[in-house]
Amino acid sequence: EKTKENFFSKLGKAVVGKSTVDEEVLDELEEILITSDVGVETTIKIIERIEARVAKDKYLNASELNKILREEIAGLLSENNTKDLDSFELPKVDGPYVLLVVGVNGVGKTTTIGKLAAQLKGLGKNVVLGAADTFRAAAVDQLIMWGERVGVPVISKGMNTDPASVAFDAAKYGVDHNADVVIIDTAGRLHTKVNLMSELTKIKKVIQRFIPDAPHDVLLVLDGSTGQNAFIQAQEFTKATDVTALAITKLDGTAKGGVVIGISDQFKIPVKYIGVGEKVEDLQVFNKVEFVDSFFKK
Amino acid sequence: MFDNLSVKLDRAFKTLKGQGNITEINVAATVKEIRRALIDADVNYKVAKEVTDSIKEKALGRDVLIAVSPGQLLTKIVAEELTILMGETNVPINLTGNPNIILISGLQGSGKTTFSGKLANQFKKQGRTVLLAACDVYRPAAIDQLKVLGEQIGVEVYTEPDEKNPLKIAKNAVKYAKEHGKKSLIIDTAGRLAVDEAMMDEIAGIKKEIQPSETLFVVDAMTGQDAVNTAAAFNQRLDFDGVVLTKLDGDTRGGAALSVRKEVSKPIKYISTGEKMDAIDLFHPDRMAKRILGMGDVLSLVEKA
Ligand SMILES: Nc1nc2c(ncn2[C@@H]2O[C@H](COP(=O)(O)OP(=O)(O)OP(=O)(O)O)[C@@H](O)[C@H]2O)c(=O)[nH]1
Ligand SMILES: Nc1nc2c(ncn2[C@@H]2O[C@H](COP(=O)(O)OP(=O)(O)OP(=O)(O)O)[C@@H](O)[C@H]2O)c(=O)[nH]1
Ligand SMILES: [Mg+2]
Ligand SMILES: [Mg+2]
Numbered sequence: 081e082k083t084k085e086n087f088f089s090k091l092g093k094a095v096v097g098k099s100t101v102d103e104e105v106l107d108e109l110e111e112i113l114i115t116s117d118v119g120v121e122t123t124i125k126i127i128e129r130i131e132a133r134v135a136k137d138k139y140l141n142a143s144e145l146n147k148i149l150r151e152e153i154a155g156l157l158s159e160n161n162t163k164d165l166d167s168f169e170l171p172k173v174d175g176p177y178v179l180l181v182v183g184v185n186g187v188g189k190t191t192t193i194g195k196l197a198a199q200l201k202g203l204g205k206n207v208v209l210g211a212a213d214t215f216r217a218a219a220v221d222q223l224i225m226w227g228e229r230v231g232v233p234v235i236s237k238g239m240n241t242d243p244a245s246v247a248f249d250a251a252k253y254g255v256d257h258n259a260d261v262v263i264i265d266t267a268g269r270l271h272t273k274v275n276l277m278s279e280l281t282k283i284k285k286v287i288q289r290f291i292p293d294a295p296h297d298v299l300l301v302l303d304g305s306t307g308q309n310a311f312i313q314a315q316e317f318t319k320a321t322d323v324t325a326l327a328i329t330k331l332d333g334t335a336k337g338g339v340v341i342g343i344s345d346q347f348k349i350p351v352k353y354i355g356v357g358e359k360v361e362d363l364q365v366f367n368k369v370e371f372v373d374s375f376f377k378k
Numbered sequence: 379m380f381d382n383l384s385v386k387l388d389r390a391f392k393t394l395k396g397q398g399n400i401t402e403i404n405v406a407a408t409v410k411e412i413r414r415a416l417i418d419a420d421v422n423y424k425v426a427k428e429v430t431d432s433i434k435e436k437a438l439g440r441d442v443l444i445a446v447s448p449g450q451l452l453t454k455i456v457a458e459e460l461t462i463l464m465g466e467t468n469v470p471i472n473l474t475g476n477p478n479i480i481l482i483s484g485l486q487g488s489g490k491t492t493f494s495g496k497l498a499n500q501f502k503k504q505g506r507t508v509l510l511a512a513c514d515v516y517r518p519a520a521i522d523q524l525k526v527l528g529e530q531i532g533v534e535v536y537t538e539p540d541e542k543n544p545l546k547i548a549k550n551a552v553k554y555a556k557e558h559g560k561k562s563l564i565i566d567t568a569g570r571l572a573v574d575e576a577m578m579d580e581i582a583g584i585k586k587e588i589q590p591s592e593t594l595f596v597v598d599a600m601t602g603q604d605a606v607n608t609a610a611a612f613n614q615r616l617d618f619d620g621v622v623l624t625k626l627d628g629d630t631r632g633g634a635a636l637s638v639r640k641e642v643s644k645p646i647k648y649i650s651t652g653e654k655m656d657a658i659d660l661f662h663p664d665r666m667a668k669r670i671l672g673m674g675d676v677l678s679l680v681e682k683a
Contacts, residue, residue, distance in 0.1 A: 114423045117602040120414050185625060185653070186487030186598065194518075216653070217491075217526035218519040225518035270628040303487065307420030307602020309630040330486060333571040335604035358486070358516070 106131075109149075116338035116375040117307050122345065126153055153375075154368040156345040165352055165365040168199040171296070176208070176254035176262045178287060178294035180247075182280055182317055183301035185268030188329035188355050190219065192301055193263050194226030195363035196353065201232060205260040210250025211236035212243040212283060213267035223265050229360065243267065243279065244286040251290050264295070271316030280320045299352070301327045302343075305335035314343045323347075329355030332362070336375055408449075409434050412456055419631030419670045422606045425640045433459050453673060460667035464636060468660050469645035472619060475591045477509070477555045477563045483581055483616060484596035485608060486569030489624035491520065493596055493650050494566040495527035496658040502533055506561040511536045511551035513544040513584070514568035524566055531655050534560075544568070548584050565590070572611030582615045593618040594647065597634055599626045605634035606641040613642040623661065624650035635666050 106127055113123040129152045134145075170177045179196075181189050190213070197207045209227055211234055213219035220236050227234035235250040247264045254262035266283065269276035287294050300323040302310045317323050326344070328337045331354050340351055351366040409430045416426040437455050471480070480497065482490045491514070498508045510528050512535055514520035521537050528535035536551040548565055555563040567584070570577035585593055595618040597605060612618060621642075623635055626649050635646055646661040 111423055114417055115603045117420075117604070120417050184600070184628070186489060188487060216523075217530075218522035221522045222517075222519035229518070270625065272627070272629050303598070303600070305485070305598070305602060305604045305608075306600045307630075307633065308418055309420070309600045309628065310602075312629060330571075332573075333485070333604070334573060334607045335602065339602065 112375055113338065116336035117310075118338035118375075119308055119311070119342050122156065122338075122342035125345075126156065126341075129155075150369060150372050153341065153372045156341050157351065157368045157371070164367050168196070168203060168365060170200070170205075170261060173293070173296055175291060176251070176259045176294075177296050178251055178254070178291060179261065179263045180266070180284060180287070180295040180298045180321065181264060181301060182266050182298060182321055182323070183268060184270050184303075184313055185216075187268065187301045187303040187306075188327075189213075189268065189301045190222050190226065190265050191358060192299075192327050192329060192353065192355055192363065193223070193265050194230060195355070195360055197226070197232050197261075197263060198230045198360045199363060200261050201230060206258065207232040207261045207263065208250055208254045208257070208259045209234045210247050210262060210264040212246040212250070212264050214239050214241045214243050214246060215267040219265075219267065244283045247283045248286050248290060251287050251294060255291065262294075271313050271320075277316065277320040280317075284321055297324045298322055299325045299327055300349070301329060302337070302340065304328045304331045304337035304355075305333060306339065308339060310339040311343055311346075314347055314349065318347060318349070323349055325350060325352040327351070327353040327355065328366075331374075332356040337371075338375060405434055405437055408437075408452055412452070415671060416633060416636075419672070420600075420602045420605075420633035420637075421670065422603055422633070422637040422641070425606065425637050428640070429459065429463065429636070453671065457664075457667045457671055457673065460636060460670060461663045464639045464663035464666055465645050468662070469620065469647060471594075471647055472592045473562070477552075477560050478592070479552065479555075479588055479590040480562065480564045481581075481585055481588070481590040481593045482564065482566050482596060483593060483612060483618065484569060484622075485571065485598070486517075488569065488596045488598045489622075489650055490569065490596045491523050491527070491566050492653060493594075493622055493624060493648070493658070494524065494564050495531060495533075496650065496655055497648070498528070498533045498562075498564050499531040499655045500658055501562050501564075502531060507559065508533050508562045508564065509536055509551065509555045509558070509560040510534070511548060511563060511565045513547050513551075513565055515542050515544055515547070516568045520566075520568065527655065544580060545584050545587060548588050552588055572608045572615075578611075578615045585616055592620065594620050594622050595638075595644070596622045596624060597638055599623045599632040599634060599649075600628065600630040601634040603637075605637045609638040609642050613644065618642075618644060620645050620647035622646070622648045622650060627651040627657065631670050631672060632666060633670050636670060 133148050181193055183189050200207050211220045211223045220239055224234045235253050237246050250262050298321045300317050326349055328340055354364050354366050356362045413426050413430045433456055482494050484490050498510050501508045510533055512521040512524045525535050536554050538547045541547050593616055595612050621638055623646055649659050649661050651657045
């Protein structure tokens with residue numbers, strides 16, 4: 081096994097003082113990026129950028145090169161985009177800040193909501209959760225248990241009720257009780273299921289009937305171990321709900337979540353949160369440079 | 379994003395016109411295209427390399443039929459190769475023992491609980507008496523989830539709501555199944571990461587103690603490059619008997635099927651194709667190969683030629 085820690089020093093040796101990057105190093109970079117789920121297309125894009133930079137600014141020293149590589153990759157994560165968040169603080173809006181959480185099955189939506197609610201509550205916010213997954217077995221119970229764990233109210237009408245109506249009730253409860261944040265959990269759904277996708281559009285519209293500029297964010301949760309399919313997920317959920325933010329979960333495992341580089345590059349949707357475990361405290365705001373660095377660690 | 383592979387291969391073969399068979403030179407560009415297609419389908423990088431190397435060997439010297447495009451011929455060779463790699467015939471689940479015990483394992487959210495319900499439902503339909511055991515003591519409402527599914531399909535669920543030790547619950551479930559004459563016992567466990575030593579020890583301990591007739595590893599078909607690492611790590615600790623591939627009702631290419639199979643050499647026994655209790659099927663390597671390659675009717679076209 082090649083040690084990935086050595087990659088940057090190898091890169092240095094192979095390119096310093098030269099105007100091209102040698103094959104072997106590019107092959108290794110390719111392997112690192114592909115096995116991080118960056119995808120062929122984005123990997124090629126990154127490699128071309130590195131080649132162009134090396135051709136232009138030759139005689140770079142090794143540390144400058146490391147920096148360039150990180151910058152070029154991180155660049156794809158941020159062009160035209162906002163800076164990384166430095167806290168869980170949400171933007172100020174009139175009335176409650178409404179967050180709609182969507183994604184395919186089992187990615188970690190409900191857990192992310194529980195963890196985010198805890199962070200926001202820690203900032204002194206009044207948080208309300210809406211249990212609009214009325215479909216998956218015991219989904220409402222799961223959110224209620226998170227609500228109890230974190231100490232925030234959960235608005236629910238039980239299983240098999242209309243999710244849009246639950247979302248409406250949660251938004252209304254938020255307004256009536258002067259909540260700062262309303263977070264709506266939705267059932268996992270594959271983006272190929274047309275009916276379920278239009279149900280999301282409906283949920284959004286129903287909330288808007290009550291709070292016209294809501295939801296203030298639509299958070300698409302992506303499982304960090306998902307491969308190239310995450311790309312299509314981002315595309316289809318954006319079509320249905322105008323996704324404005326991404327969360328990547330399960331980054332405490334060995335998967336790298338590199339597919340979000342191409343996603344943020346193409347759709348210009350910022351990654352806001354990462355999930356690094358199942359416990360209440362296992363949510364972090366996303367940091368581009370740390371994320372990119374994780375590809376090069378074993 | 380995913381052009382049909384054979385179209386791409388035809389493009390890569392442009393230079394081939396006039397040549398009668400596949401040679402070292404003209405195969406290089408196509409091998410690159412095949413590799414890319416496999417990686418786009420989430421086949422692991424190293425696995426994709428190995429596969430394309432062996433395909434190259436097989437393709438060399440084969441006649442390029444006049445009636446079909448060389449791209450199609452090569453696609454057929456690739457599909458055949460993938461089918462063989464994933465195991466040509468279906469391997470049934472081991473139902474020995476009284477009761478036969480099936481232990482379900484896998485990462486968080488992969489679809490274990492749902493699959494446990496589906497398998498129980500299938501057994502029930504086959505006339506077996508089944509018991510489900512709820513051994514996920516961690517995830518909020520995990521026990522409730524299995525109970526709801528049990529009710530839906532009319533299968534009894536063994537639970538111990540106040541017990542925090544999954545091994546104890548599993549052992550008691552075995553005892554309960556025996557006492558109540560159940561033919562099959564399906565044990566649902568908590569999702570866990572392969573790098574979580576304590577959790578891996580836990581499930582390895584359950585397996586050692588209760589000696590299941592079948593241990594299944596449940597993988598989300600959307601999994602990317604990491605599938606090989608996880609499968610290897612679970613296999614090392616559990617020496618599982620078979621794999622379950624879930625969420626195939628979407629549009630994922632499912633390259634993880636190939637990666638996992640190649641990495642651990644264990645058969646894929648079931649696929650999960652939806653959230654409903656009847657969305658379970660046996661695994662068909664040939665269909666999976668076509669899916670990974672994103673092919674429709676290329677194979678039948680070539681067969682006719
Ligand atoms: N290791 C790890 N596990 C996580 C993380 N986030 C969620 N999980 C686990 O992943 C599994 C699924 O999480 P849920 O929150 O239920 O996912 P969901 O998207 O709400 O699922 P559905 O509602 O069924 O679509 C649970 O076992 C969680 O504990 C994470 O960041 N790391
Ligand atoms: N579309 C689709 N969804 C599925 C399939 N199998 C499971 N799911 C869904 O995926 C999500 C996770 O399934 P679970 O059965 O809870 O997964 P799990 O592995 O038990 O999760 P943990 O216990 O948290 O580790 C749920 O929303 C299920 O309904 C499938 O084949 N297709
Ligand atoms: Mg959920
Ligand atoms: Mg489960």
